[in-house]
Amino acid sequence: MSEPKRTLPPQHQNTQPGRQGEMQPQPRSDAEQYRGSGKLQGKVAIITGGDSGIGRSVAISFAKEGADVVIVYLEETEDAHHTRDRVVAQGVRCLPLKGDVGSETFCREVVETTVREFGQIDVLVNNAAEQHPCEDFTELSREQLERTFRTNLFSMFDIVRNALPHLKEGACIINTTSVTAYRGNPHLVDYSATKGAIVAFTRSLSLALIERGIRVNAVAPGPIWTPLIPATFDEDHVAHFGSNVPMKRPGQPDEVSPSYVFLASADASYISGQVLHPNGGEPVNG
Numbered sequence: 162m163s164e165p166k167r168t169l170p171p172q173h174q175n176t177q178p179g180r181q182g183e184m185q186p187q188p189r190s191d192a193e194q195y196r197g198s199g200k201l202q203g204k205v206a207i208i209t210g211g212d213s214g215i216g217r218s219v220a221i222s223f224a225k226e227g228a229d230v231v232i233v234y235l236e237e238t239e240d241a242h243h244t245r246d247r248v249v250a251q252g253v254r255c256l257p258l259k260g261d262v263g264s265e266t267f268c269r270e271v272v273e274t275t276v277r278e279f280g281q282i283d284v285l286v287n288n289a290a291e292q293h294p295c296e297d298f299t300e301l302s303r304e305q306l307e308r309t310f311r312t313n314l315f316s317m318f319d320i321v322r323n324a325l326p327h328l329k330e331g332a333c334i335i336n337t338t339s340v341t342a343y344r345g346n347p348h349l350v351d352y353s354a355t356k357g358a359i360v361a362f363t364r365s366l367s368l369a370l371i372e373r374g375i376r377v378n379a380v381a382p383g384p385i386w387t388p389l390i391p392a393t394f395d396e397d398h399v400a401h402f403g404s405n406v407p408m409k410r411p412g413q414p415d416e417v418s419p420s421y422v423f424l425a426s427a428d429a430s431y432i433s434g435q436v437l438h439p440n441g442g443e444p445v446n447g
Contacts, residue, residue, distance in 0.1 A: 166404040168411055169386070171396035177291055179388025181213035181240045188386045189413040190218040191247065197225030200426040204228040205279045207271065207324070209262050209316065210289035212241035214387030215337065218414035219286060219421045220244055224251035226422060231256045231275050233289065240388075254279070262289045263311035268319035272327065282327045284425045287317040288337040292352040292393050306351045313355035317362060330374030335424050336363050338436060340383045343445040356381075360436060367434030376433040378424045383440025386411045407442030 170185055181188060206223050210216040211232030220230045221244070230248050234241045234257060241257040248255035256278055260267040275282055290313045295301045317336060328334075341349060342356035359379060367377035384390075384403035390411075391399050403411030420437040423429055438445055 165401040166409055167400050168403050168409075169399055171400040172391045173394070173396050173399065174388070174392040177293070177389070177392045178210075178235060178237065179213070179390075179392030180237055181217070181388045182243070184386075184388060184391060188214060189415045191221045192415040195222060195225060195415065195419070197222075197227065197251075200226040200422065200428070201284070202227030204283040204425075205231070205275065205281050206284035206286060206425070207231045207233065207275055207282060207320070208286040208288055209233040209320065210337075211286075212237050212244050212257070214389065215382065215385060215414045215417050216286070216288045217244045217247070218418035219288070220255070221247050221251070222415075222418040222422050223284070223425065224248040224253045224255070226426070227253065228284065229254040229279055231258060231271070231279070233258050233260070233262060233271055235259070235261060235289075237388075261312075262316035262320065263308070265319045268316060269323045271320060272323040276327055282324050283332050285321065285324050285328070285332075285334045286337070286421060287320065287334070289313075289316060290337065290352075290355075290389070292349050292389060294348045294393060295350065296348055298350055301351060309351040310355055313352065314358050314362070317359065321366065328375055333376040333378070333425055333429075334366065335421055336377070336379040338363070338379045338381045340381055340438070340440045340443060340445060342381060344443075363436065364434045371433055376424075376429065378429070378433060379436045380417065380420045380424070381436050381438050381440065381445070382412065382417050383438075383443055384411045385417055386413055403441065406440065410441070412439060412441055
């Protein structure tokens, strides 16, 4: 078997969820060719995990479309402030909120602060996640399993529950799932399980809210160059990251964020309960 193609410089970060400022090369968060057209003018969006990676790119793209943005992050203040600056440069407002979305109390505070500062919530992007490889499934602890589910799935329940009283007809929710929900990953069993649950959560919540005029969809990225990658995997894995998809390379965050813009805008007014798949050409069943 031939050696997998090298796609990136070998690198590793010792802390999760990773720092975008330390990555080489830097992920592309803002496609120069992307020009906003007011699709989200006057809207207010909450984006969890909005400090870096896909979340940063979504925040910038939403700002280009006219939305004010709340970015929720765990502890990466430097990354969050960089994102805030890029968002504000588009002529809109940006509020970074620091805390753990695995806490129900913090999720409630995010919603309350957003409503107090902006007066409304129109778009909710549930994007924050963590992953921890485990080579031997029998070594996956109950503690780690619960932590992954708290961050990746329970946070969505908590923030949606608190946001719902403020979401009016025409509002939308976008959840970040993953290609692993469809093909699995033997070393990310807990992470993949949360992503599969998010697909079911998206479809069920869509049916629950459709009569209220609230759309619920999801995006399932493939291998995307974000801080979570060097913070998760060893140098060799990073060096070949993304080489196994048909396009033979990892995707960039700014190749994913247009999916969120589409789902958040009136262009997707007849779409709910669906999943978009920016994954480098890998066919998936659903």
